[in-house]
Amino acid sequence: MTTFTDPPSESFRLSMLLNDTRYRSYTFQFIALLILIVMMAYLGMNLVRNLAAAGLNISYEFLDQPAGYDINQSLIDYNSQSTHMTAAVVGIINTLLVAFLACLTATLIGVVAGVLRLSKNWLVSKLMAAYVEAFRNVPVLIWIIIIFTVVTAVLPGARAYLGEDPEYDLFLGMMAFTNRGVYIPALIWGPGSGVVAAVFVASIFGVFAYRRYARNLLFETGRLLPMGWPSLAILIVPSLLVFFVMGQPITMDMPDPLANRFNLRGGLQIGAPLIALWLALSIYTGAFIAENVRAGIQAISKGQTEAAASLGLRPNRIMNLVVLPQALRVIIPPLISQYLNITKNSSLAIAVGYADVTATLGGITLNQTGRAIECVLLLMLFYLVISLSISSIMNVYNKSVSLKER
Template identity: 75%
Template sequence: MTTFSDPPQASFRLSMLVNDTRYRAYTFQFIALMLIIALFAYLGSNLVANLRAAGLNIGFDFLSDTANYDINQSLIEYDSQSSHLRAALVGILNTLLVAFLACVTATIIGVIAGIARLSPNWLMRKLMAVYVEAFRNVPVLIWIIIIFTVMTAVLPAPSAFRGENPSASMLFGAFALTNRGLYLPAPIMGPGSWIVIIAFIASIVGVFAYRKYATKLLYDTGRLLPTGWPSLAILVLPTLFLYILLGRPITLEYPELRGFNFQGGIQVLGSLIALWWALAIYTGAFIAENVRAGIQAVSKGQTEAAASLGLRPKRIMNLVVLPQALRVIIPPLISNYLNITKNSSLAIAVGYMDVTGTLGGITLNQTGRAIECVLLLMLFYLVISLSISAFMNVYNNRMRLKER
């Protein structure tokens, strides 16, 4: 009777790290990693030795010193007697604010423009082509300066809203767009206001959950549920019910003209508006091309098959074309979001105090700590860029085709 057994296992030898194909790749990778670590260690020690010889010692104790400068817009409490660390935090929040607003606005503009570029309407198609070619072929810094110059030169001064001036009347008696920025009502939070806010956030989640359920039901059974008015009802009715039930805990403080400027409410600086819209419109032109490429990558037979089932063009775009086009759109969209975040460092051109203007500008000049400030700036942009990339890659993995 013949029996089969596993071949005897050879004992491990060091020569196998090079000769055996199972280990060779790992060996070379490990050697390359050690060489890179040694190179950076040598460069770092050389840098520290040279700085010590020049009498320069790297330290971050300057962050606790008094800043001694004002910032024109702050999302948190700040004055000139705050520390440089507080000033840097204000700049970071200002950077995140304009980056978030520009990313959202650029996505909306890009999607609309990209779809319109494929419209059967000749005029719409050509207008979007002019928009894309005009904005993406001119440096974003020029658009920032143009929009800011137009705002300061064309819009009226706050004093123009005094009296019966029909050309400078406040919109709905609550909004005033001036050459100093936009003035709008500020919310005043009363007891129970957080309950209303939490209910509103839950309503937004509910809208997405309902639309996801409606889409899944359509794919599984072919049953089409309405999504327009139910989404609006889920978004508005629970929050409105709690708002009235709790006695209207959130009220508004309206801006009022006192002297030569408005008092009360919220002031959105013209520099923020110019930077926000310049980044959004400029990057939206690139996103529009990504959207157009993604839609054109979907086979025309998909559209024809959906139309043969009686689906309307809007439904075809939302349910058939865009879900497949997202697999082509998302990878370059990540780069667009990263460019918005990094291009926000041009804020200093219009006087908007972002992290480059605070930590990399005034703080650097006052303290003379150029190396430390630049290192912190690099670390901030690196962390933000990697965070955006990681989040979008997770979303991209969810949207890609699942192979069996």
């Protein structure tokens, strides 16, 4: 914009604004900006006039009012007397939770399916092709509903686990799979459990340090240290020792089939809506990721594999050391946009009754307060922030792995 204030050259004529390519772009930009401003002003004015006519206003005060409704799954403290703001935060956390879980499993499913689709086993590759095509070509909303129906219809009701003489026993004495959700033992963090957790985290770093050491040793001296069992030992042994030294501070809270006549009590309940949405998103997106993985692997020229084989590498080492590192460069960018899609598709949670942010802030809060504009704006803002942060991470990664050519 500063360029507008530049002193015009001696020979500047008004017609140059249209005919001279040096100045024409300013004209175009000025017109575009003008149109944009006029449009915004027009929409804004309409908004003000409409709101005035309806006697409404834009106000975010409702966020401090008690929400008045309950949410079935919340990672933070929430009850019906909490504010709409808290309800929105619960929704945000739930969105992030399901998106995170689905990203993990979708990647797993996608990589396995993508690799298997290239398998020499005819049946397996055809089966994977069928999976990929079936899921890629049907709307995710339909899949979510179908999978929710499957979860509801196939798993037994909670009452099958209840009472003195239940129809089903707890799986391994600690887990129950019902159509209301899966019940697993919850960990109770007693006093001193922080030390155990700290030691465990330290051991994770220890494993990495050991692996790094072993690798350097391999590169420098050619001596190959065993990787598998020492890592496992470093990971588990110190934590276990501390666990017993501290007097077993972490205990498990088992689901109890006898405490209540309607539901299992205790333990950790993963609600059926979450499971259905999680499954649906990961299977659906897994199909897309499988295609990305396949494309990535196929993009690596055959010569690379053959060269690696002629060096005497075993097939799984060829995959790990030669093909995958190169394929990742092709796979990661579309993979991250699939993660974005998962986050955005998780807004379909309303179809299964999962309390994500679209269901709390954009659903019940919107219904109860009638504050449509405010709620939808906040909702869009949230998704925008998430998407932009994921894509900025993607850009950083892209820069770091892009081939430094020429």
